[in-house]
Amino acid sequence: MIRFLVGKLAYLIPTFIGITVVAFSFVRLLPGDPVLLMAGERGITPERHAQLTAQLGYDRPVVVQYLDFVMGLFQGDFGTSLATRRPVLGEFFALFPATVELGLCAVILATIIGIPLGVFAAIKRGSVFDQVSMGAALVGYSMPIFWWGLLLIIFFSGMLGWTPVSGRIDLLYFFPNGTGFMLIDSLMSGQSGAFTSALRHLILPSVVLATIPMAVIARQSRSAMLEVLSEDYVRTARAKGMSPFRVVGIHALRNALIPVITTIGLQIGVVMAGAILTETIFSWPGIGKWMIDSISRRDYPSVQGGLLLMAGVVMIVNLLVDLLYGVINPRIRHS
Amino acid sequence: MTTKPATTPGPLREFWFYFSENRGAVIGLCVFALLVFTAVFAPVLAPHSPVHQYRDFFLTPPSWQEGGTSQFLLGTDAVGRDILSRLIFGAQQSLIIGVVVVTIALFGGIILGLISGFFGGWVDAVIMRVMDVILAFPSLLLALVMVAILGPGLMNAMIAIAIVLQPHFARLTRAAVMAEKNKEYVMAARVSGAGKLRLMFKTILPNCVAPLIVQGTLSFSNAVLDAAALGFLGMGAQPPLPEWGTMLAEAREFILRAWWVVTFPGLAILITVLAINLVGDGLRDALDPKLKRS
Numbered sequence: 001m002i003r004f005l006v007g008k009l010a011y012l013i014p015t016f017i018g019i020t021v022v023a024f025s026f027v028r029l030l031p032g033d034p035v036l037l038m039a040g041e042r043g044i045t046p047e048r049h050a051q052l053t054a055q056l057g058y059d060r061p062v063v064v065q066y067l068d069f070v071m072g073l074f075q076g077d078f079g080t081s082l083a084t085r086r087p088v089l090g091e092f093f094a095l096f097p098a099t100v101e102l103g104l105c106a107v108i109l110a111t112i113i114g115i116p117l118g119v120f121a122a123i124k125r126g127s128v129f130d131q132v133s134m135g136a137a138l139v140g141y142s143m144p145i146f147w148w149g150l151l152l153i154i155f156f157s158g159m160l161g162w163t164p165v166s167g168r169i170d171l172l173y174f175f176p177n178g179t180g181f182m183l184i185d186s187l188m189s190g191q192s193g194a195f196t197s198a199l200r201h202l203i204l205p206s207v208v209l210a211t212i213p214m215a216v217i218a219r220q221s222r223s224a225m226l227e228v229l230s231e232d233y234v235r236t237a238r239a240k241g242m243s244p245f246r247v248v249g250i251h252a253l254r255n256a257l258i259p260v261i262t263t264i265g266l267q268i269g270v271v272m273a274g275a276i277l278t279e280t281i282f283s284w285p286g287i288g289k290w291m292i293d294s295i296s297r298r299d300y301p302s303v304q305g306g307l308l309l310m311a312g313v314v315m316i317v318n319l320l321v322d323l324l325y326g327v328i329n330p331r332i333r334h335s
Numbered sequence: 336m337t338t339k340p341a342t343t344p345g346p347l348r349e350f351w352f353y354f355s356e357n358r359g360a361v362i363g364l365c366v367f368a369l370l371v372f373t374a375v376f377a378p379v380l381a382p383h384s385p386v387h388q389y390r391d392f393f394l395t396p397p398s399w400q401e402g403g404t405s406q407f408l409l410g411t412d413a414v415g416r417d418i419l420s421r422l423i424f425g426a427q428q429s430l431i432i433g434v435v436v437v438t439i440a441l442f443g444g445i446i447l448g449l450i451s452g453f454f455g456g457w458v459d460a461v462i463m464r465v466m467d468v469i470l471a472f473p474s475l476l477l478a479l480v481m482v483a484i485l486g487p488g489l490m491n492a493m494i495a496i497a498i499v500l501q502p503h504f505a506r507l508t509r510a511a512v513m514a515e516k517n518k519e520y521v522m523a524a525r526v527s528g529a530g531k532l533r534l535m536f537k538t539i540l541p542n543c544v545a546p547l548i549v550q551g552t553l554s555f556s557n558a559v560l561d562a563a564a565l566g567f568l569g570m571g572a573q574p575p576l577p578e579w580g581t582m583l584a585e586a587r588e589f590i591l592r593a594w595w596v597v598t599f600p601g602l603a604i605l606i607t608v609l610a611i612n613l614v615g616d617g618l619r620d621a622l623d624p625k626l627k628r629s
Contacts, residue, residue, distance in 0.1 A: 015467045019472070
């Protein structure tokens with residue numbers, strides 16, 4: 001297991017270096033001089049320009065600048081936001097819980113609906129249920145989620161007035177930001193109505209963000225289940241006279257879920273990309289919206305740091321999924 | 336379980352035999368053909384110009400709703416442009432996006448994958464690690480940042496999306512080349528003196544085409560979706576170009592007042608992507624020999 005872990009980690013090093021190179025090059029590839037960009041529209045005197053260039057180290061060789069950048073990363077220095085003059089890392093982690101809360105709810109929703117849908121579709125292969133649910137899954141998979149979000153707002157917020165249009169909670173509630181997860185914080189605050197308000201704000205964005213992962217998980221569960229159901233050991237279990245419920249629920253499902261777990265893990269990247277759109281539509285104060293705002297504000301250090309951190313998060317999650325896969329499937333570990 | 340016809344059919348006949356068994360795929364293909372038709376004949380089909388602003392008809396509802404007129408079948412947008420005409424011309428944009436993105440991604444991916452799989456060693460390692468790096472970023476995010484560097488616009492959005500989609504082609508090609516390159520027919524070509532380029536492009540590549548076609552179809556739908564998303568975020572096609580995602584972005588502030596400006600462009604995106612994905616599923620089933628046997 002240790003060898004497996006070390007091997008996986010070693011494999012990540014070139015990717016990590018590549019990600020830092022991409023993020024580092026980003027600011028250098030931008031048209032224009034970074035110091036002038038930083039100065040903004042007010043302009044800058046030549047002396048101040050030279051002073052700032054030297055102070056920020058832009059007059060040194062690019063390789064030295066890159067190494068400096070990477071060393072800074074290890075010390076937690078991801079640069080300073082041009083918009084707020086605060087460290088990018090701090091900004092990121094202040095907003096990250098909002099995205100995690102939304103993303104987790106979406107993945108959980110996608111899993112608890114997607115897996116049963118796929119499994120039942122496989123068991124009832126060719127039935128009306130199979131056709132309808134797989135048709136729905138294909139529609140979900142093809143869905144432009146930014147439009148889907150707008151439609152849900154029109155229907156549930158505009159016509160029915162059931163859910164709020166934007167934000168994480170109603171403005172009339174105020175309590176300390178303990179865990180950063182609004183559902184938990186509002187529950188712990190003990191204020192009546194706070195939790196329901198947080199939940200009502202969360203529900204539409206979660207549904208929107210869950211749509212594509214749900215479709216992918218349902219399709220993957222169905223094909224994994226179909227494959228397992230045609231295995232010899234399932235036929236043996238049936239032949240022994242085991243009840244259909246036990247055959248499917250205990251023998252088949254456990255093996256069918258192995259590839260599905262990988263699929264769920266791989267959806268994290270999809271959720272991250274989806275969060276950019278979902279958070280923009282619902283004005284959800286997470287890192288997706290922050291990235292879009294930073295891009296439109298031309299706050300390049302924030303974009304650079306955000307790019308790096310989001311890729312880092314996806315990388316770590318993928319590593320965890322790989323490890324989990326190794327734990328539940330010994331054949332992967334030993335190959 | 337299907338029985339094969341007694342006579343050996345041509346490859347195209349055989350392909351169609353398997354493809355046409357999938358009803359969804361055939362429907363998808365019909366819708367896609369209709370879309371191509373719409374795009375090609377847009378100037379004839381569209382009742383109005385996609386950019387002309389009718390000053391007396393701001394946010395006119397669709398013709399069947401109260402206040403609508405038969406002049407504007409699907410209503411008008413906030414500056415009085417006919418939505419139906421914009422949707423029809425938008426089909427052109429979506430097809431151009433799909434074709435350009437898939438062409439760039441396919442071309443780049445095939446060349447990188449061929450080199451990687453054929454030569455192996457450090458060349459392979461370097462190319463594949465670069466592909467890993469591209470895949471490590473959430474695709475939409477990387478495309479967004481690239482557009483931020485290159486400047487917003489449809490062409491830059493297409494380049495960015497192509498770069499983001501290209502690693503999938505490189506990986507597929509590489510895997511197929513690695514599986515093929517030690518087979519006897521390649522050996523025979525090598526022994527009879529075929530050069531490296533001939534081996535790569537003429538001997539090996541034609542045998543790796545099936546998975547690339549399937550991936551190409553799926554990338555087509557991804558390209559349409561991502562370009563619409565970039566347009567929606569204001570980083571893709573710029574107004575007044577009638578691109579569906581950009582239309583949605585312009586419509587956002589009116590969602591609670593005028594449902595039609597939001598509903599129709601999104602529906603157009605959904606139908607297009609759905610049709611292409613249906614075709615993709617059908618192609619995969621028809622071209623995948625593993626599924627054919629079962």
